[in-house]
Amino acid sequence: MEKITLLGQKPTRHGFGHGLVELGEKYDNVVVLGGDITGSVMTSFFKDRFPDRFFSIGIAEQNATTIAAGMALSGKIAFFSSYSAFAAFRNSDQLRISVCYNEANVKIGGGHSGITVGPDGATHQSLEEVSLLRALPNMTLVVPCDYQEAKKATIALGEMDGPAYIRFGRSAVPMFTTENTPFEIGKAQILREGADVAIVAAGLLVWQALLAAEQLEKKHGISARVINNSSIKPIDVETLTKAAMDCGGIVTAEEHQVYGGLGAAVAEVVVKNYPVPMEFVGVKDTFGCSGEPDDLLVKFGLSWKEIYASALKIIERREKKFIGFRKLTDIAAYSEDM
Amino acid sequence: MKDKNMGINIEFVEKIFENRRRIPEEFTEIALELRRDIIKSLTLAKSGHSGGPLGIADVMSVLFFGGYMRYKPKEPDWAGRDRFVLSAGHMAPVLYSSLARAGFFPIDELATLRKYGSRLQGHPGLEVNLPGIETASGSLGQGVSIAVGMAMSDKLIDKTDRKIFCISGDGEMQEGASWEAAMAAANFKLDNLCWIVDNNDCQIDGRVKDVMNIYPLDKKFESFNFDVINIDGHDFNQIISGLDQFTKAHKAGTGKPTCIIAKTFMGRGVSFMNNQFGWHGIPPNELQAEQALDELR
Ligand SMILES: Cc1ncc(C[n+]2csc(CCOP(=O)(O)OP(=O)(O)O)c2C)c(N)n1
Ligand SMILES: [Mg+2]
Numbered sequence: 001m002e003k004i005t006l007l008g009q010k011p012t013r014h015g016f017g018h019g020l021v022e023l024g025e026k027y028d029n030v031v032v033l034g035g036d037i038t039g040s041v042m043t044s045f046f047k048d049r050f051p052d053r054f055f056s057i058g059i060a061e062q063n064a065t066t067i068a069a070g071m072a073l074s075g076k077i078a079f080f081s082s083y084s085a086f087a088a089f090r091n092s093d094q095l096r097i098s099v100c101y102n103e104a105n106v107k108i109g110g111g112h113s114g115i116t117v118g119p120d121g122a123t124h125q126s127l128e129e130v131s132l133l134r135a136l137p138n139m140t141l142v143v144p145c146d147y148q149e150a151k152k153a154t155i156a157l158g159e160m161d162g163p164a165y166i167r168f169g170r171s172a173v174p175m176f177t178t179e180n181t182p183f184e185i186g187k188a189q190i191l192r193e194g195a196d197v198a199i200v201a202a203g204l205l206v207w208q209a210l211l212a213a214e215q216l217e218k219k220h221g222i223s224a225r226v227i228n229n230s231s232i233k234p235i236d237v238e239t240l241t242k243a244a245m246d247c248g249g250i251v252t253a254e255e256h257q258v259y260g261g262l263g264a265a266v267a268e269v270v271v272k273n274y275p276v277p278m279e280f281v282g283v284k285d286t287f288g289c290s291g292e293p294d295d296l297l298v299k300f301g302l303s304w305k306e307i308y309a310s311a312l313k314i315i316e317r318r319e320k321k322f323i324g325f326r327k328l329t330d331i332a333a334y335s336e337d338m
Numbered sequence: 339m340k341d342k343n344m345g346i347n348i349e350f351v352e353k354i355f356e357n358r359r360r361i362p363e364e365f366t367e368i369a370l371e372l373r374r375d376i377i378k379s380l381t382l383a384k385s386g387h388s389g390g391p392l393g394i395a396d397v398m399s400v401l402f403f404g405g406y407m408r409y410k411p412k413e414p415d416w417a418g419r420d421r422f423v424l425s426a427g428h429m430a431p432v433l434y435s436s437l438a439r440a441g442f443f444p445i446d447e448l449a450t451l452r453k454y455g456s457r458l459q460g461h462p463g464l465e466v467n468l469p470g471i472e473t474a475s476g477s478l479g480q481g482v483s484i485a486v487g488m489a490m491s492d493k494l495i496d497k498t499d500r501k502i503f504c505i506s507g508d509g510e511m512q513e514g515a516s517w518e519a520a521m522a523a524a525n526f527k528l529d530n531l532c533w534i535v536d537n538n539d540c541q542i543d544g545r546v547k548d549v550m551n552i553y554p555l556d557k558k559f560e561s562f563n564f565d566v567i568n569i570d571g572h573d574f575n576q577i578i579s580g581l582d583q584f585t586k587a588h589k590a591g592t593g594k595p596t597c598i599i600a601k602t603f604m605g606r607g608v609s610f611m612n613n614q615f616g617w618h619g620i621p622p623n624e625l626q627a628e629q630a631l632d633e634l635r
Contacts (some may be wrong), residue, residue, distance in 0.1 A: 036509060036543045036550075056543065058512035058550025059478055086477065119385045119452035121460035123476030146525060289467065291454030299454065 004191060004210060012168035012203075015150025016109050017042025020079060022151075023158040024050045030158060033057050033064045035082035040170070041111035043081050044247040065091040065106070069098035072105040077158055081109030083117075084167055099163045100138045107157050112170045114255035115250035115283065115300050116204065116293035125288035131260025132244055133165050134233045140185060141233040142166040143254075143262070145206035146175045149230060152183040160185060160294035167203070169255075171293045174207040179229075188236040194225035197311045198243035198250045202229050202262045205253040205281070205302065221338070224311060235265055241273040249277045249314035253307050255297075258282035258328050277317045279310035284329035305334030312338060355439045359405045362574035368439075369399040370634050375435035375448055377630045380621035383452040386460065387420070389604035389617040391432035393571070394505060394536045398601050400577040401503060401534075402436045406585065408501075411441035414469040420500055421472050421488055425481025426507035426536065427461040428619070434458050434468075442470035479513030482506050482533065486519050489531040489595075501588055505534045509541030510551045518599075524563035527593040532584045533564075535597065536571070540604040540615035556599055564597040571600030581607045607634055 023030045024046055034056045038044040047054040057064040061082050064305040068078035081087065087110045088095070099106045110129060117124045133141050142157065142164070150168050157164040182189065192213050193207070201209040206228045213224035225247055227239065243249060250270060252263035263280035270276060283300055297303055309332035317323055354367060372395045378632025380386045381596060392494040401407060401422070424433045438445045443457070450456035457468040459478025472488075475481040485504035492500045510516055523531050535555065543549045552558075559566045567583055569576040577600070584596040604618065608630040611622075622630055 034543065036512075036541055038543055040542075056549050058552075059509050059541065060512045060514060062514055090477065119383060119460045121452070121476070122463055122465070123461040123474060282508065287463075289454070289466075290452045290456060290458075290460045295454055 001190065001193065002178065002181060004176050007178070009172040010147040010175050011170060011172050012144055012147055012150040013042045013111050013170065015144065015147040016081070016111070016154050016166060016168050017045040018244040019151040020046040020091055021152025024053065027077060027158070029075060030077045030079065031055065033068055033080040035059060035061055035064050035080065035086070037082060041081040041083070041109055043079070043109070052062045061086045062094050063089040065108070066098045069094070069102055071103040073102065077107065079107045079109060081111060083124060084110030084113040084126035084129050085124050088126065088132060088165070092132060096136055100136045103138050103162050105159045106163050107160055108165045109310065110165055110167045113167045114169055114203065115288045115302065116169050116171045116255065118171070118293040118296060119290045121290040126259050127276050127283050127288060128260070129167065130232060130254070130256050130262060131264070134265060138163050139233060141167070142185065142230055143202040143232055144230050145169045145203060145228050146173060146177055148175065148177045148179060148181065149183055153230065156183060156185050156252040169204060173204045176207060178266045186231050186234040186236060188227050188229045188231065188239040190225060190239070192224070192226040194223035195246055196222045196224060197225060197314050198225040198247040199253065199307055200227045200229045200240065200262070200266050200310065201242065201253040202232060202252055203255050205255055208302070208304040209253055209307055211304035212311065215304065215308050216311055222311065222315070226232055229262060229266065232262055232265055235269060237269050237273065240266055242272045244274040244276045249318060251279045251281060251307055251310040251314060253281040255302055256282055257285060259285060277314050278333065279313050280328060281306045281331060282309055284331060292315050301331055301333070306331055309334040309338060355403055357403050357405055357407070362578060365396070365399045365404065365574045367398045371439065372399060372432060372435045374430045374631060375438070375635050377608070377622060377627050377634065379431055379434070379451040381624060381627040382449050384621060386431060386452055386621050387428045387619050388611060388621055389540060389615070390426060390429040390507060390536065390538070391610060392608060393602040393604045393606045394429060394600070395432055395607065396572050396574065397534060397577055398432050398436050400574060400581060401438055402580065405580065406508065406581045407503060407576040408446050409440070411469070414442060421502050423472055423481045423485040423488070423502065423504040424462060424475055425504055426478065426510055427475030427481065429464050429505070430458070430460070433462065437470035439549065443468065471595050478507065479509040479515035482516050482519035485524050485531060485533070486528065489523070489528040493528060493530050494526065501530050501532065503532045503534070505536060507541070508535055508539060508546050508552060508555070509549070510539045511535065511555065512550045519564045520559065520564065523595040528595045529588050529592045531595040533595060533597045534597050536602055537599050538602045538604040540613070540618060542615070542618050544598070544615055559597040560581045563594060565592065565594045567596065567598045569598060569600050570601035572606060609633060
């Protein structure tokens with residue numbers, strides 16, 4: 001296992017943009033469709049480098065998605081990127097029929113995802129698309145944790161055949177994986193070994209999971225295994241089941257609703273193979289709101305603190321077996337004396 | 339910007355911002371005030387959209403303060419009101435300023451734009467209960483159908499004489515949904531609907547005609563069976579005449595919706611923003627704000 005250190009901050013969308021350029025260099029049949037926000041989702045890198053293979057479709061996500069499918073059915077590797085709020089929801093029928101049912105080689109880059117879009121507010125803070133997308137047959141779904149992984153995932157998705165979606169964010173987030181960190185669609189990576197509890201996270205919550213693991217070790221001598229589960233579909237059944245067996249409890253963490261997202265995907269695997277207590281860190285069935293990204297992460301309970309408190313809950317639950325009737329949205333809150 | 343309270347003189351505000359018939363010259367002061375609010379609130383917010391709101395400020399001045407819309411600021415749900423839908427939700431700063439100046443909520447609140455806990459969300463929402471907001475918007479191409487639904491409800495079911503005003507962007511016209519709304523508006527003979535397109539020929543990636551050509555816009559709306567009025571969106575005489583025409587058509591019951599295509603300039607009023615699509619989605623910094631406010635005297 002590589003030793004993990006903080007290598008700086010960079011937005012995952014830059015990884016997507018740079019990944020696209022690399023793909024364009026390698027394959028002539030990569031095309032990119034723009035939805036007016038090319039400078040935000042970084043398809044502008046590709047546009048500048050390969051102007052002949054870039055097409056501006058305007059603010060028309062349904063059309064762009066379906067045009068991409070048409071191009072894919074004509075032998076192209078067709079990327080379309082917009083904000084997740086519009087690249088997963090406005091076009092979801094098109095994704096379902098023209099892309100997934102056709103098994104079309106269409107790749108969607110969903111940018112500005114999650115609460116950390118910040119001041120734009122609820123309309124732009126997509127928090128439900130993981131749930132929507134992973135239910136679509138034939139869809140591959142990746143939520144990278146940092147810049148390097150976003151770049152590698154973009155290339156990997158371009159090189160696989162079939163529909164795929166990569167979900168990335170707007171703000172600069174910690175970089176801690178390197179060019180040498182392995183990435184494989186369908187594989188989760190153990191970033192930190194541990195045997196008392198497992199933390200399975202995706203996106204920018206992976207870094208928070210590492211911070212939580214450090215605190216658990218320091219304050220309680222609890223060893224937490226941290227797993228980066230960027231490949232949400234297909235999901236790594238083996239690594240997750242082993243985590244359940246070895247650690248006896250799992251906390252999931254995601255910048256997404258607790259309903260239907262990563263947590264649900266992991267729970268499905270665990271319940272089917274080796275049931276253990278689970279806790280879910282995520283957005284509690286509410287819309288977002290305007291605010292600064294870092295403040296919002298705290299206000300919406302998406303920091304290492306909730307992960308830490310949830311890990312302690314797992315341990316409490318293992319001892320007591322039953323601690324009351326709790327809803328999925330009842331998420332353990334951190335307090336100083338924990 | 340030193341003036342964190344946004345320099346409010348309440349008495350002056352009430353006199354200037356009556357909603358009544360007035361001569362074109364009177365709108366100049368109102369539009370300037372809206373533009374100053376936009377600059378101040380965006381500067382404090384440190385994010386948000388400058389270009390669109392500045393460009394549509396002249397139209398908003400006439401619409402909200404020229405006696406064309408019936409409303410009671412202290413009774414925002416008043417049944418006799420006309421309704422306004424900002425389909426281009428990112429232009430919220432100009433709507434917030436208009437509502438505050440009209441008396442729907444305290445003007446100081448404009449200083450909370452886009453901040454955590456504010457009722458002035460980055461894009462309008464109903465969840466925060468800001469008086470005067472009729473619907474959430476921000477996903478382009480939806481507000482126009484909301485307006486159609488409201489107009490249908492009024493005309494076909496409740497049989498009221500209420501008018502529905504709606505503003506969409508021109509980039510927003512690239513959404514297929516916008517044209518579905520247009521088709522329905524004519525199909526249901528919604529002469530109570532006034533759809534204003536902010537035709538600044540700018541969007542995020544560049545000129546609208548380059549990103550995805552929507553022209554000829556007037557002929558398209560005409561062929562969709564709208565009464566189309568082309569105006570210069572910075573000429574108060576023309577804005578007045580456009581809204582007068584709609585009002586007359588509504589009274590007469592022409593059975594056709596009205597589309598006012600307002601030719602505007604993004605960022606109008608601030609020299610370095612004027613007609614620059616780069617100003618679509620960014621706020622001025624403090625220095626730029628001072629210069630802008632200097633020009634907006
Ligand atoms: C469905 C949807 N797609 C994309 C966006 C992102 N977006 C916000 S404003 C904008 C440009 C809108 O252009 P226009 O309507 O001309 O407004 P202007 O730039 O003139 O203010 C885009 C693409 C959005 N808000 N909604
Ligand atoms: Mg425009």
